Amino acid sequence: MTVLGLIDKCVNMLREVGIKSPLADVEWLASDIFKCRRSELALYAHKMPTHEQVDRMLKNIKRRLDREPLQHILGIGDFYGYEFRVSSDVLIPRPETETLAELALGFLQPLTSQIVFDLGTGSGCIAITLAKRCPGLKVIASDVSESALNLAKLNAETFNAIEQVEFREADGLAALVEDEQVDLIVSNPPYIPSGDISGLQPEVRYYDPHLALDGGEDGLQFYRLLAAEGQSRLKPGGKLMAEFGDGQESAIEGLFAQAAWPNVETSNDLTGKPRIVIASAGQ
Numbered sequence: 001m002t003v004l005g006l007i008d009k010c011v012n013m014l015r016e017v018g019i020k021s022p023l024a025d026v027e028w029l030a031s032d033i034f035k036c037r038r039s040e041l042a043l044y045a046h047k048m049p050t051h052e053q054v055d056r057m058l059k060n061i062k063r064r065l066d067r068e069p070l071q072h073i074l075g076i077g078d079f080y081g082y083e084f085r086v087s088s089d090v091l092i093p094r095p096e097t098e099t100l101a102e103l104a105l106g107f108l109q110p111l112t113s114q115i116v117f118d119l120g121t122g123s124g125c126i127a128i129t130l131a132k133r134c135p136g137l138k139v140i141a142s143d144v145s146e147s148a149l150n151l152a153k154l155n156a157e158t159f160n161a162i163e164q165v166e167f168r169e170a171d172g173l174a175a176l177v178e179d180e181q182v183d184l185i186v187s188n189p190p191y192i193p194s195g196d197i198s199g200l201q202p203e204v205r206y207y208d209p210h211l212a213l214d215g216g217e218d219g220l221q222f223y224r225l226l227a228a229e230g231q232s233r234l235k236p237g238g239k240l241m242a243e244f245g246d247g248q249e250s251a252i253e254g255l256f257a258q259a260a261w262p263n264v265e266t267s268n269d270l271t272g273k274p275r276i277v278i279a280s281a282g283q
Protein backbone atom coordinates (compact mmCIF):
# COMPACT_ATOMS: atom_id res chain seq x y z
CA MET A 1 0.00 0.00 0.00
CA THR A 2 1.30 3.48 -0.90
CA VAL A 3 1.17 6.50 1.38
CA LEU A 4 -1.81 7.73 -0.63
CA GLY A 5 -3.54 4.36 -0.15
CA LEU A 6 -2.87 4.53 3.58
CA ILE A 7 -4.24 8.07 3.75
CA ASP A 8 -7.42 7.07 1.87
CA LYS A 9 -7.96 4.08 4.12
CA CYS A 10 -7.58 6.21 7.26
CA VAL A 11 -9.87 8.94 5.94
CA ASN A 12 -12.58 6.35 5.32
CA MET A 13 -12.16 4.91 8.82
CA LEU A 14 -12.68 8.36 10.38
CA ARG A 15 -15.51 9.27 8.01
CA GLU A 16 -17.42 6.08 8.90
CA VAL A 17 -17.72 7.11 12.54
CA GLY A 18 -18.81 10.64 11.65
CA ILE A 19 -15.64 12.60 12.48
CA LYS A 20 -16.14 16.03 10.95
CA SER A 21 -12.87 16.79 9.19
CA PRO A 22 -11.43 13.36 8.35
CA LEU A 23 -9.03 14.47 5.61
CA ALA A 24 -7.52 17.32 7.61
CA ASP A 25 -7.11 15.05 10.66
CA VAL A 26 -5.43 12.31 8.63
CA GLU A 27 -3.14 14.80 6.90
CA TRP A 28 -2.01 16.22 10.26
CA LEU A 29 -1.32 12.71 11.59
CA ALA A 30 0.45 11.68 8.38
CA SER A 31 2.63 14.78 8.27
CA ASP A 32 3.70 13.98 11.85
CA ILE A 33 4.66 10.43 10.87
CA PHE A 34 6.32 11.30 7.56
CA LYS A 35 8.00 14.32 9.14
CA CYS A 36 6.89 16.82 6.55
CA ARG A 37 4.47 19.70 6.18
CA ARG A 38 0.87 18.91 5.26
CA SER A 39 1.42 20.62 1.92
CA GLU A 40 4.39 18.33 1.20
CA LEU A 41 2.47 15.08 1.66
CA ALA A 42 1.77 14.89 -2.10
CA LEU A 43 5.51 14.29 -2.60
CA TYR A 44 5.19 11.04 -0.61
CA ALA A 45 1.92 9.90 -2.19
CA HIS A 46 3.34 7.10 -4.34
CA LYS A 47 6.08 5.98 -1.92
CA MET A 48 5.73 2.87 0.22
CA PRO A 49 5.51 3.53 3.95
CA THR A 50 7.54 1.26 6.26
CA HIS A 51 5.72 -1.26 8.47
CA GLU A 52 6.58 0.87 11.45
CA GLN A 53 5.06 3.98 9.85
CA VAL A 54 1.86 2.07 8.98
CA ASP A 55 1.63 0.70 12.54
CA ARG A 56 2.11 4.14 14.09
CA MET A 57 -0.42 5.69 11.74
CA LEU A 58 -3.05 3.03 12.51
CA LYS A 59 -2.41 3.35 16.25
CA ASN A 60 -2.99 7.10 16.06
CA ILE A 61 -6.10 6.61 13.94
CA LYS A 62 -7.41 4.21 16.59
CA ARG A 63 -6.95 6.98 19.18
CA ARG A 64 -8.82 9.42 16.94
CA LEU A 65 -11.60 6.84 16.45
CA ASP A 66 -11.90 6.85 20.25
CA ARG A 67 -12.48 10.62 19.84
CA GLU A 68 -9.19 11.62 21.39
CA PRO A 69 -8.51 15.15 20.07
CA LEU A 70 -5.89 15.53 17.38
CA GLN A 71 -3.92 17.90 19.62
CA HIS A 72 -3.54 15.22 22.31
CA ILE A 73 -2.33 12.69 19.78
CA LEU A 74 0.18 15.14 18.34
CA GLY A 75 0.99 16.59 21.78
CA ILE A 76 0.70 20.16 20.48
CA GLY A 77 -1.98 22.77 19.98
CA ASP A 78 -1.62 25.87 17.87
CA PHE A 79 -2.43 29.24 19.43
CA TYR A 80 -1.71 32.59 17.85
CA GLY A 81 0.89 31.00 15.57
CA TYR A 82 2.78 29.33 18.45
CA GLU A 83 2.79 25.56 18.97
CA PHE A 84 2.07 24.88 22.63
CA ARG A 85 2.56 21.55 24.29
CA VAL A 86 -0.78 20.19 25.49
CA SER A 87 -1.96 17.19 27.48
CA SER A 88 -5.06 15.95 29.26
CA ASP A 89 -4.06 18.25 32.16
CA VAL A 90 -4.97 21.41 30.23
CA LEU A 91 -7.72 22.75 28.01
CA ILE A 92 -6.72 22.61 24.36
CA PRO A 93 -6.25 26.19 23.13
CA ARG A 94 -9.31 27.32 21.14
CA PRO A 95 -9.50 29.74 18.21
CA GLU A 96 -12.05 31.91 20.06
CA THR A 97 -9.48 32.49 22.81
CA GLU A 98 -7.19 34.03 20.18
CA THR A 99 -9.71 36.88 20.04
CA LEU A 100 -9.10 37.43 23.76
CA ALA A 101 -5.33 37.52 23.17
CA GLU A 102 -5.81 39.95 20.31
CA LEU A 103 -7.95 42.32 22.39
CA ALA A 104 -5.39 42.16 25.21
CA LEU A 105 -2.59 43.00 22.76
CA GLY A 106 -4.63 45.96 21.49
CA PHE A 107 -4.73 47.34 25.04
CA LEU A 108 -1.14 46.63 26.07
CA GLN A 109 1.80 48.81 25.07
CA PRO A 110 4.50 46.37 24.01
CA LEU A 111 7.56 48.17 25.37
CA THR A 112 6.31 49.47 28.72
CA SER A 113 6.58 47.50 31.95
CA GLN A 114 2.92 46.65 32.43
CA ILE A 115 1.68 43.77 34.56
CA VAL A 116 -0.95 41.25 33.47
CA PHE A 117 -2.68 38.63 35.59
CA ASP A 118 -3.86 35.53 33.70
CA LEU A 119 -6.34 33.68 35.92
CA GLY A 120 -6.49 29.94 35.12
CA THR A 121 -3.60 29.82 32.69
CA GLY A 122 -3.87 26.12 31.70
CA SER A 123 -1.27 25.49 28.98
CA GLY A 124 -0.05 29.07 29.45
CA CYS A 125 -1.08 29.95 25.90
CA ILE A 126 -2.49 33.42 26.69
CA ALA A 127 0.20 34.40 29.20
CA ILE A 128 3.08 33.30 26.99
CA THR A 129 1.63 34.81 23.80
CA LEU A 130 1.26 38.19 25.54
CA ALA A 131 4.78 37.95 26.96
CA LYS A 132 6.26 37.13 23.55
CA ARG A 133 4.45 40.02 21.87
CA CYS A 134 5.23 42.53 24.60
CA PRO A 135 8.87 42.27 25.65
CA GLY A 136 8.48 44.69 28.57
CA LEU A 137 5.51 42.85 30.04
CA LYS A 138 5.43 40.91 33.28
CA VAL A 139 2.74 38.24 33.56
CA ILE A 140 1.45 36.54 36.68
CA ALA A 141 -0.13 33.26 35.57
CA SER A 142 -2.15 31.20 38.03
CA ASP A 143 -3.84 27.83 38.06
CA VAL A 144 -5.25 25.54 40.75
CA SER A 145 -3.81 22.56 38.95
CA GLU A 146 -0.17 21.78 39.69
CA SER A 147 0.10 19.55 36.63
CA ALA A 148 -1.28 22.32 34.39
CA LEU A 149 1.29 24.73 35.83
CA ASN A 150 4.09 22.26 35.18
CA LEU A 151 3.10 22.06 31.53
CA ALA A 152 2.70 25.85 31.29
CA LYS A 153 6.21 26.27 32.74
CA LEU A 154 7.58 23.89 30.15
CA ASN A 155 5.89 25.95 27.43
CA ALA A 156 7.32 29.15 28.89
CA GLU A 157 10.80 27.61 28.84
CA THR A 158 10.37 26.44 25.25
CA PHE A 159 9.37 29.94 24.17
CA ASN A 160 12.03 31.65 26.26
CA ALA A 161 9.41 33.49 28.29
CA ILE A 162 10.21 32.09 31.73
CA GLU A 163 11.82 35.39 32.83
CA GLN A 164 8.63 37.28 32.04
CA VAL A 165 5.99 34.88 33.36
CA GLU A 166 5.66 34.09 37.03
CA PHE A 167 3.56 31.02 37.77
CA ARG A 168 1.52 30.80 40.96
CA GLU A 169 -0.51 27.83 42.17
CA ALA A 170 -3.70 29.33 43.57
CA ASP A 171 -7.45 29.48 43.25
CA GLY A 172 -9.11 32.56 41.76
CA LEU A 173 -7.85 35.97 42.83
CA ALA A 174 -5.98 34.47 45.77
CA ALA A 175 -3.02 34.24 43.38
CA LEU A 176 -2.44 37.96 43.91
CA VAL A 177 -0.81 38.95 47.15
CA GLU A 178 -2.32 41.60 49.39
CA ASP A 179 -2.58 45.03 47.69
CA GLU A 180 -1.07 43.72 44.45
CA GLN A 181 -2.59 45.51 41.44
CA VAL A 182 -2.15 44.89 37.74
CA ASP A 183 -2.86 46.72 34.49
CA LEU A 184 -4.87 43.92 32.93
CA ILE A 185 -6.65 40.81 34.15
CA VAL A 186 -7.23 38.21 31.42
CA SER A 187 -9.03 34.94 31.88
CA ASN A 188 -10.59 32.07 30.02
CA PRO A 189 -12.24 30.60 33.11
CA PRO A 190 -14.41 27.48 33.22
CA TYR A 191 -17.85 28.63 32.05
CA ILE A 192 -19.87 25.58 31.03
CA PRO A 193 -22.88 24.98 33.32
CA SER A 194 -22.19 21.71 35.21
CA GLY A 195 -25.29 20.03 33.81
CA ASP A 196 -24.29 20.77 30.17
CA ILE A 197 -20.94 18.97 30.29
CA SER A 198 -22.38 15.53 29.56
CA GLY A 199 -23.90 16.94 26.33
CA LEU A 200 -20.60 18.29 24.94
CA GLN A 201 -18.85 16.59 22.02
CA PRO A 202 -16.82 13.54 23.12
CA GLU A 203 -13.47 15.21 22.32
CA VAL A 204 -14.28 17.85 24.97
CA ARG A 205 -16.33 15.81 27.44
CA TYR A 206 -13.87 12.93 27.78
CA TYR A 207 -10.53 14.60 27.14
CA ASP A 208 -10.53 18.23 28.33
CA PRO A 209 -10.09 18.52 32.12
CA HIS A 210 -13.48 19.22 33.73
CA LEU A 211 -11.72 21.59 36.08
CA ALA A 212 -11.17 23.85 33.06
CA LEU A 213 -14.76 23.53 31.80
CA ASP A 214 -17.12 23.41 34.76
CA GLY A 215 -18.29 26.88 35.78
CA GLY A 216 -20.79 25.70 38.40
CA GLU A 217 -24.54 25.35 38.18
CA ASP A 218 -25.14 28.27 35.79
CA GLY A 219 -21.55 28.48 34.47
CA LEU A 220 -21.12 31.95 35.97
CA GLN A 221 -19.22 31.12 39.16
CA PHE A 222 -15.98 32.79 38.02
CA TYR A 223 -17.69 35.88 36.62
CA ARG A 224 -19.33 36.52 39.99
CA LEU A 225 -15.88 36.52 41.51
CA LEU A 226 -14.31 38.62 38.74
CA ALA A 227 -17.13 41.16 38.80
CA ALA A 228 -17.16 41.46 42.59
CA GLU A 229 -13.43 41.49 43.30
CA GLY A 230 -11.63 42.20 40.03
CA GLN A 231 -11.82 45.99 40.13
CA SER A 232 -9.89 46.31 43.40
CA ARG A 233 -7.06 44.33 41.76
CA LEU A 234 -6.65 46.77 38.87
CA LYS A 235 -4.54 49.91 38.70
CA PRO A 236 -6.39 53.11 37.69
CA GLY A 237 -7.35 52.80 34.02
CA GLY A 238 -6.84 49.02 34.10
CA LYS A 239 -9.06 46.53 32.30
CA LEU A 240 -10.43 43.05 32.76
CA MET A 241 -11.00 40.84 29.72
CA ALA A 242 -12.57 37.40 30.04
CA GLU A 243 -14.03 34.82 27.69
CA PHE A 244 -17.58 33.54 28.24
CA GLY A 245 -19.92 30.95 26.76
CA ASP A 246 -22.84 31.01 24.35
CA GLY A 247 -25.83 32.96 25.65
CA GLN A 248 -24.09 34.30 28.78
CA GLU A 249 -23.65 37.87 27.51
CA SER A 250 -26.49 39.67 29.27
CA ALA A 251 -26.08 37.80 32.57
CA ILE A 252 -22.39 38.74 32.60
CA GLU A 253 -22.99 42.38 31.65
CA GLY A 254 -25.52 42.46 34.49
CA LEU A 255 -23.00 41.11 37.00
CA PHE A 256 -20.41 43.75 36.11
CA ALA A 257 -22.94 46.57 36.04
CA GLN A 258 -24.22 45.49 39.44
CA ALA A 259 -20.68 45.58 40.81
CA ALA A 260 -20.39 49.22 39.61
CA TRP A 261 -17.67 48.92 36.98
CA PRO A 262 -17.58 52.29 35.16
CA ASN A 263 -17.63 50.71 31.70
CA VAL A 264 -18.57 47.23 30.44
CA GLU A 265 -18.66 46.05 26.82
CA THR A 266 -18.56 42.76 25.01
CA SER A 267 -16.74 41.73 21.89
CA ASN A 268 -17.55 39.02 19.34
CA ASP A 269 -15.41 36.05 18.33
CA LEU A 270 -14.53 35.31 14.70
CA THR A 271 -17.85 33.52 14.17
CA GLY A 272 -19.69 36.71 15.21
CA LYS A 273 -20.86 35.42 18.62
CA PRO A 274 -20.48 37.56 21.76
CA ARG A 275 -17.48 35.95 23.50
CA ILE A 276 -15.40 38.42 25.53
CA VAL A 277 -16.36 40.81 28.30
CA ILE A 278 -14.19 43.93 28.62
CA ALA A 279 -14.68 45.80 31.87
CA SER A 280 -12.78 48.97 32.69
CA ALA A 281 -11.78 50.12 36.15
CA GLY A 282 -12.09 53.76 37.14
CA GLN A 283 -9.24 56.25 36.70
Ligand code: GLN
Pocket residue numbers: 091094188189190191192204212213214
Ligand atom coordinates in the same frame (compact mmCIF):
# COMPACT_ATOMS: atom_id res chain seq x y z
N1 GLN B 1 -14.61 26.95 24.89
C1 GLN B 1 -14.65 25.70 25.60
C2 GLN B 1 -15.71 24.80 25.00
O1 GLN B 1 -16.71 25.27 24.52
C3 GLN B 1 -14.93 25.90 27.05
C4 GLN B 1 -13.81 26.58 27.70
C5 GLN B 1 -14.14 27.14 29.02
O2 GLN B 1 -15.03 26.70 29.77
N2 GLN B 1 -13.39 28.12 29.34
O3 GLN B 1 -15.56 23.62 25.01
